[in-house]
Amino acid sequence: MGQATMRTYVYVDGFNLYYGALKDTAWKWIDLPALFATILQPRHEILSVKYFTARLSGRPDDQTKPQRQDTYIRALQRYRPEVEVYFGHFLTNPVRMPLLHPVGNRRTAQVIKTEEKGSDVNLAVHLLNDGWLDAYDCAVVVSNDSDIAESMRLVKDQHGKRIGLITPGTRSPSRQLLAHADFARRIRSNALRRSQLPDPIPGTTIRKPPRW
Numbered sequence: 001m002g003q004a005t006m007r008t009y010v011y012v013d014g015f016n017l018y019y020g021a022l023k024d025t026a027w028k029w030i031d032l033p034a035l036f037a038t039i040l041q042p043r044h045e046i047l048s049v050k051y052f053t054a055r056l057s058g059r060p061d062d063q064t065k066p067q068r069q070d071t072y073i074r075a076l077q078r079y080r081p082e083v084e085v086y087f088g089h090f091l092t093n094p095v096r097m098p099l100l101h102p103v104g105n106r107r108t109a110q111v112i113k114t115e116e117k118g119s120d121v122n123l124a125v126h127l128l129n130d131g132w133l134d135a136y137d138c139a140v141v142v143s144n145d146s147d148i149a150e151s152m153r154l155v156k157d158q159h160g161k162r163i164g165l166i167t168p169g170t171r172s173p174s175r176q177l178l179a180h181a182d183f184a185r186r187i188r189s190n191a192l193r194r195s196q197l198p199d200p201i202p203g204t205t206i207r208k209p210p211r212w
Contacts, residue, residue: 006162008044009136010036011123013143014053020144020168020187027192029072029208033080035195036140039166039185044138047082050126052119054088068209075197075206086126088118124151131159140164142187144174152180 012032022028032049040046053073056065076083095113099106120143127139128151139155141148144167155161165181167173173184199208 003043005043005045006137007135008040008046008138008140008164009130010046010049010140010142010166011127012049012051013119013123013141013145013148014051015119016143016145017168017187020171021192022168025189025192027189027196028212029075029197029199030192031080031195031197032076033082035187035191036142036166038191038195039187040140040164044140047136049080049083050123051076051083051085052088052123052126053085054117054119064209064211068212071206071209075201075204075208078204078206079197079201086119086122088122120145120147124148127151127155131155131161134159136161138162138164138182140166141177141181142166142168144168144171144177146174146176149174149176149180152177156180 010032018028022030032051033046036046036049037044053069056069073085077085093113094110096108096110097113098108123141123143124147127141127148130136131139131154139152139161141152141163152163156163162182163180165173165177165184166187167184168187170186178184197208200206
């Protein structure tokens, strides 16, 4: 007899996913459930994909970032009702930072520093709460942020759930996360290429932004 199907929830750190696997690629129009169905074994029945991100603000060099993000999220939610989106927030401030290679007497430069706040905490809370509610048999964490490690440990120790880890891109997985994972996978470019949303989204006028 074959192995039983596992009820699976996927928890996506959007910031980690973007900078680890999507930035500077042509695959940002990503169909998240299709991607994870490709990466995970067939025995995983993906019931929910929880996507944790933050609302972008326009920057001097690119004022259209918020519109592109909004278009993508609307497309994803219309085409994939099993996707739930939760928002943290970004803090953007001008700060003065030291130069790696000083030029003459110039040793610092003013830069725009952006910090994403809340997504890792939101992900950890949902991971724990859904485990407590017995919503899944297996939780798959898509991140490389070691701050999530304690919530993974508690899910395993207190609720006896299986934990999977998917690491975006080619970076080495966090040892703290690996310590609590029953299995680990990577997001590779071939899987991204095969897991794109349709353009336009059927039944809508939502299209992939032309410049992204």
